[in-house]
Amino acid sequence: MFFSASNLTGGYGGVNIIEECSFNVNRGEIVSILGPNGAGKSTAMKAMLGILDLKNGTVVLNGKDITKLKTQDRIKLGISFVPQIKNIFTELTVKENLEMGAFLNDTNLLTRLEEMYDLFPIIKEKKDQFAGELSGGQRQQVAIARALMTEPDVLMLDEPTAGVSPVIMTELFEHILNIKKQNIAILMVEQNARQALEISDRGYILVTGKNAYEGRGDFLLNDKEIRKAFLGG
Amino acid sequence: MDFLNSIILLTNFIIVPGITYGSQLALGAIGVTLIYGVLRFANFAYGDLMAFGTMIVILVTWFLQSKGITLGLLPTALLALPVGILLTIAVSLFFDKTVFEYYRNKKSDPVTFIVVSLGIMFVLNAVVRIIIGPNDINFMDGHKFIMKAREFKQMTGLNEGLALKSTQVITLITTIITCSILFYFLNKTKTGKSMRAYSNNEDLALLSGIDPKKIVLLTWIIVSILATVAGTLYGLDKSFKPFTYFNNLLPIFAATIVGGIGNPLGAFYGGFLIAFSEIGLTYAYKKFFKYIMPEGLEPSTLIQFISTDYKFAISFAILIVVLIFRPNGIFKGKVI
Numbered sequence: 001m002f003f004s005a006s007n008l009t010g011g012y013g014g015v016n017i018i019e020e021c022s023f024n025v026n027r028g029e030i031v032s033i034l035g036p037n038g039a040g041k042s043t044a045m046k047a048m049l050g051i052l053d054l055k056n057g058t059v060v061l062n063g064k065d066i067t068k069l070k071t072q073d074r075i076k077l078g079i080s081f082v083p084q085i086k087n088i089f090t091e092l093t094v095k096e097n098l099e100m101g102a103f104l105n106d107t108n109l110l111t112r113l114e115e116m117y118d119l120f121p122i123i124k125e126k127k128d129q130f131a132g133e134l135s136g137g138q139r140q141q142v143a144i145a146r147a148l149m150t151e152p153d154v155l156m157l158d159e160p161t162a163g164v165s166p167v168i169m170t171e172l173f174e175h176i177l178n179i180k181k182q183n184i185a186i187l188m189v190e191q192n193a194r195q196a197l198e199i200s201d202r203g204y205i206l207v208t209g210k211n212a213y214e215g216r217g218d219f220l221l222n223d224k225e226i227r228k229a230f231l232g233g
Numbered sequence: 234m235d236f237l238n239s240i241i242l243l244t245n246f247i248i249v250p251g252i253t254y255g256s257q258l259a260l261g262a263i264g265v266t267l268i269y270g271v272l273r274f275a276n277f278a279y280g281d282l283m284a285f286g287t288m289i290v291i292l293v294t295w296f297l298q299s300k301g302i303t304l305g306l307l308p309t310a311l312l313a314l315p316v317g318i319l320l321t322i323a324v325s326l327f328f329d330k331t332v333f334e335y336y337r338n339k340k341s342d343p344v345t346f347i348v349v350s351l352g353i354m355f356v357l358n359a360v361v362r363i364i365i366g367p368n369d370i371n372f373m374d375g376h377k378f379i380m381k382a383r384e385f386k387q388m389t390g391l392n393e394g395l396a397l398k399s400t401q402v403i404t405l406i407t408t409i410i411t412c413s414i415l416f417y418f419l420n421k422t423k424t425g426k427s428m429r430a431y432s433n434n435e436d437l438a439l440l441s442g443i444d445p446k447k448i449v450l451l452t453w454i455i456v457s458i459l460a461t462v463a464g465t466l467y468g469l470d471k472s473f474k475p476f477t478y479f480n481n482l483l484p485i486f487a488a489t490i491v492g493g494i495g496n497p498l499g500a501f502y503g504g505f506l507i508a509f510s511e512i513g514l515t516y517a518y519k520k521f522f523k524y525i526m527p528e529g530l531e532p533s534t535l536i537q538f539i540s541t542d543y544k545f546a547i548s549f550a551i552l553i554v555v556l557i558f559r560p561n562g563i564f565k566g567k568v569i
């Protein structure tokens with residue numbers, strides 16, 4: 001597996017929020033982490049990024065153990081993250097948001113910007129506006145584009161479709177499918193579980209901080225028990 | 234004629250001094266706002282940082298003068314300015330390393346930082362008084378007037394004179410240069426943008442690979458430059474007295490808050506707004522009305538809204554009103 005996290009245990013101030021969690025994702029794959037609110041999905045993401053101190057567990061990227069690395073060093077190795085909240089620079093223009101995405105490596109800045117404009121046409125249209133003035137769906141596109149500017153190998157998305165209408169959600173998922181074509185490993189947390197599974201190769205269901213189910217997207221979608229418990233029937 | 238005289242009167246007593254004082258406040262307020270935007274606290278030591286920088290400039294000026302080195306028509310202080318800036322940067326970085334960094338690593342809340350900055354204010358304040366003393370110092374040399382009121386009267390034949398001091402022109406030019414460079418840096422360069430990004434969303438800046446240590450270092454450097462320049466310009470224009478610099482904290486904070494804390498362009502405008510309010514409201518308009526009112530209707534009182542003794546009340550009142558009605562400042566726009 002290109003990017004894998006095994007037996008992650010950790011939390012905030014002594015209390016374990018996640019226990020013995022494991023996830024992995026390959027290049028060109030979309031893997032979803034699903035589960036009820038408060039299950040620890042965002043916490044698991046932070047654990048993989050090194051934002052959270054771990055009591056136990058290992059994170060491996062492309063065969064290299066990165067468990068001890070600081071967040072910024074993991075980013076330098078090609079992991080990019082779109083947080084659940086505050087995921088854009090509201091007081092910078094859309095273009096400046098993307099430029100900040102390329103902060104560590106801007107040798108190909110102009111071509112990379114063009115690629116993002118192709119991938120997200122709305123961004124080209126709004127490039128000189130302050131990102132804070134955009135609608136929810138547009139903001140999420142800016143957030144994802146910022147994360148893609150580093151030309152990452154692993155893209156981690158925390159609820160990329162939170163708070164947008166169903167139409168916009170479908171549109172965002174289409175963008176994510178397009179990103180997958182660039183042979184990027186995509187790991188995403190989602191509340192819209194059913195729709196997320198429809199575009200996912202595999203999925204994990206997290207319950208109170210533990211891996212409860214995992215498997216292929218279509219398998220999870222069709223499992224009666226899982227449907228009833230997590231996908232609203 | 235009377236109309237022209239009234240215009241010259243206002244220009245001489247309100248507009249020119251307002252632009253000068255406004256520039257000085259603007260530079261100070263931009264410094265305070267940058268510290269707030271990046272380091273996230275209101276730095277009460279700022280007035281005394283300005284005093285420290287100015288003190289170094291004065292000491293170097295004296296040294297240069299003793300060696301017979303001057304700038305001719307221009308004040309020698311301009312030659313001493315780079316040294317003042319460098320030592321002020323050193324002092325800022327010293328306090329950051331020894332004091333602020335500790336609280337930053339502890340993730341202390343803003344109130345703690347404010348109290349800590351008060352402590353540094355007292356230290357700086359004492360250092361300045363020990364080294365240079367508490368008295369008024371005039372360190373302006375070179376050519377004092379670009380135009381004297383009398384010359385203007387002779388030239389134009391008007392009753393009212395328009396005086397233009399070299400310090401006023403130097404203040405304006407220096408402010409234009411400093412602010413142009415600063416705003417170019419913040420809006421057009423990669424490092425400047427990363428500073429705004431860090432100020433806007435620290436977590437996302439970290440996720441983008443922006444190094445917070447560099448941003449903090451850079452902020453202290455910029456702020457020290459602004460403090461020394463503002464302090465020196467103020468001292469050249471009026472005089473240097475440590476207590477006055479401490480007092481200037483009020484109009485500077487007022488300008489910062491009027492402009493929206495963390496918004497450099499707002500702080501720039503805020504500086505002028507406060508300066509013009511202070512000067513405009515403490516000026517006695519009697520003579521002005523004498524010129525523009527028909528004969529027999531001239532005012533019998535001074536027509537002064539508030540005595541100059543209470544000029545600080547104006548900053549204070551503006552501060553309170555803005556905080557109550559527009560706590561984010563009266564300008565809309567980007568915040569650093």
Ligand SMILES: Nc1ncnc2c1ncn2[C@@H]1O[C@H](COP(=O)(O)OP(=O)(O)O)[C@@H](O)[C@H]1O
Nearest residue numbers: 012017035036037038039040041042043044189
């Ligand atoms: N910064 C934090 N400090 C303390 N507790 C937190 C923090 N963030 C989240 N939690 C707690 O951890 C649990 C899991 O939160 P989170 O990972 O955000 O869940 P999810 O993303 O699955 O909704 C919740 O009970 C939440 O209250």
Ligand SMILES: [Mg+2]
Nearest residue numbers: 041042043084
């Ligand atoms: Mg979450």
